[in-house]
Amino acid sequence: MKTSTNTDAVLVSAYMKGDESALCELITRHKQRIYSFIYSKVFDRDVSEDIFQDTFIKVIRTLKRGAYNEEGKFLPWVMRIAHNLVIDHFRKNNRMPKFENSGDFNIFSVLSDSSLNAEKSMIKGQVENDVRRLIEELPEDQKEVLVMRMYKDMSFKEISEQTGVSINTALGRMRYALINLRKVIEKHNIILTN
Amino acid sequence: MQKMYSETSHLEHVNKKLAPKEETIRFLLDYSKALSVIDYNKLKFEALLN
Numbered sequence: 001m002k003t004s005t006n007t008d009a010v011l012v013s014a015y016m017k018g019d020e021s022a023l024c025e026l027i028t029r030h031k032q033r034i035y036s037f038i039y040s041k042v043f044d045r046d047v048s049e050d051i052f053q054d055t056f057i058k059v060i061r062t063l064k065r066g067a068y069n070e071e072g073k074f075l076p077w078v079m080r081i082a083h084n085l086v087i088d089h090f091r092k093n094n095r096m097p098k099f100e101n102s103g104d105f106n107i108f109s110v111l112s113d114s115s116l117n118a119e120k121s122m123i124k125g126q127v128e129n130d131v132r133r134l135i136e137e138l139p140e141d142q143k144e145v146l147v148m149r150m151y152k153d154m155s156f157k158e159i160s161e162q163t164g165v166s167i168n169t170a171l172g173r174m175r176y177a178l179i180n181l182r183k184v185i186e187k188h189n190i191i192l193t194n
Numbered sequence: 195m196q197k198m199y200s201e202t203s204h205l206e207h208v209n210k211k212l213a214p215k216e217e218t219i220r221f222l223l224d225y226s227k228a229l230s231v232i233d234y235n236k237l238k239f240e241a242l243l244n
Contacts, residue, residue: 020223052218
């Protein structure tokens with residue numbers, strides 16, 4: 001990019017007449033001062049970047065609408081816009097404070113997304129399917145008690161009433177069902193963990 | 195108005211050479227090229243043409 005000695009006023013008026021390269025030169029000329037000014041207030045690179053962008057969007061819109069009065073004060077005017085946007089930023093942050101990750105403490109180490117991701121939910125589905133297939137292999141009386149207890153969430157009292165056996169028998173069948181399931185799982189080295 | 199006090203414990207001093215990212219500048223220049231203001235009966239309409 002060639003450097004020019006045009007004053008801001010000349011560049012502004014060229015830009016307002018449609019010369020896009022004038023804007024490029026204006027931004028290049030003042031970006032450091034404006035950005036440093038914003039950063040000195042907000043101390044955050046990303047926020048500074050956003051405010052810098054918003055500042056120039058305002059500048060561009062005002063210039064394109066022809067609503068800017070050139071009085072040789074381009075930079076102070078842009079600085080004023082940036083200043084106002086910085087104030088807006090702090091006002092917004094006051095209403096909704098932002099938690100910043102600082103150094104040794106990371107908020108995401110205590111906050112986590114408990115919902116399963118696609119892979120985990122697939123694995124969970126497969127594990128549940130495997131368990132169901134294993135249960136199908138159990139003897140009928142054990143399977144009946146296990147399904148009532150685990151899937152239908154019935155108490156052993158309800159199970160004994162429904163199956164017509166004593167509570168102790170139902171408990172025994174449940175115990176054998178679990179023992180048998182463990183045996184099959186160990187025998188075939190089936191992994192049922194997510 | 196509420197007074198705002200900011201911490202001054204930031205170790206990082208404001209470097210005078212701080213500058214925005216290249217992509218921010220590019221975005222602004224592209225935005226400028228895309229934006230056109232249409233005058234119609236003393237009304238101004240903004241159009242963003244990509």
